[in-house]
Amino acid sequence: DAKTTQPPSMDCAEGRAANLPCNHSTISGNEYVYWYRQIHSQGPQYIIHGLKNNETNEMASLIITEDRKSSTLILPHATLRDTAVYYCIVRVGVDYKLSFGAGTTVTVRA
Amino acid sequence: EAGVAQSPRYKIIEKRQSVAFWCNPISGHATLYWYQQILGQGPKLLIQFQNNGVVDDSQLPKDRFSAERLKGVDSTLKIQPAKLEDSAVYLCASSSLAGVYQETQYFGPGTRLLVL
Numbered sequence: 052d053a054k055t056t057q058p059p060s061m062d063c064a065e066g067r068a069a070n071l072p073c074n075h076s077t078i079s080g081n082e083y084v085y086w087y088r089q090i091h092s093q094g095p096q097y098i099i100h101g102l103k104n105n106e107t108n109e110m111a112s113l114i115i116t117e118d119r120k121s122s123t124l125i126l127p128h129a130t131l132r133d134t135a136v137y138y139c140i141v142r143v144g145v146d147y148k149l150s151f152g153a154g155t156t157v158t159v160r161a
Numbered sequence: 162e163a164g165v166a167q168s169p170r171y172k173i174i175e176k177r178q179s180v181a182f183w184c185n186p187i188s189g190h191a192t193l194y195w196y197q198q199i200l201g202q203g204p205k206l207l208i209q210f211q212n213n214g215v216v217d218d219s220q221l222p223k224d225r226f227s228a229e230r231l232k233g234v235d236s237t238l239k240i241q242p243a244k245l246e247d248s249a250v251y252l253c254a255s256s257s258l259a260g261v262y263q264e265t266q267y268f269g270p271g272t273r274l275l276v277l
């Protein structure tokens with residue numbers, strides 16, 4: 052019962068920006084958007100999260116639309132090590148759970 | 162800072178046998194989670210501990226799964242008896258802030274279980 056919609060897969064070229072879309076049209080006003088990624092055979096890794104404003108850290112940028120119904124995770128210069136499954140997650144209500152969907156499988160090609 | 166430790170990394174058992182997984186969270190993290198990840202799916206929360214108390218075990222199949230965190234640090238997850246459909250990766254995660262939206266969960270590498 053994930054509250055987000057992501058494309059199942061996407062490819063991107065090494066060194067180029069990777070833009071990962073996520074729809075969360077039913078998001079509530081106090082719910083955050085979180086992004087995690089899972090590299091093969093590893094546990095999920097936190098990337099970034101945001102509420103309303105755009106956010107940037109050393110890994111990525113998060114762009115949230117003004118109506119908050121969608122967001123985009125940007126990997127500015129994708130490398131082969133960024134190949135992973137990327138999960139967009141909206142915190143479910145007040146119980147703080149991370150409800151993972153199927154995510155987007157991102158393949159970075161040389 | 163050491164990460165979340167889990168053992169074993171791999172386990173193969175026959176159905177109806179029992180198995181136990183161990184997790185050591187990041188030092189000082191009060192909240193600990195166990196997730197089940199079936200191949201091709203995202204992780205699914207099984208149980209959440211706050212210190213040594215259970216906060217949420219609504220998704221834990223209690224007829225065969227049990228978990229404990231006796232001293233509020235390490236945790237064990239047990240399956241008894243195992244079924245074929247329990248084949249999955251079992252992930253442990255911990256976080257320092259509970260009850261706030263900003264809390265970040267840190268995951269261990271997982272234990273890959275194969276039930277034959």
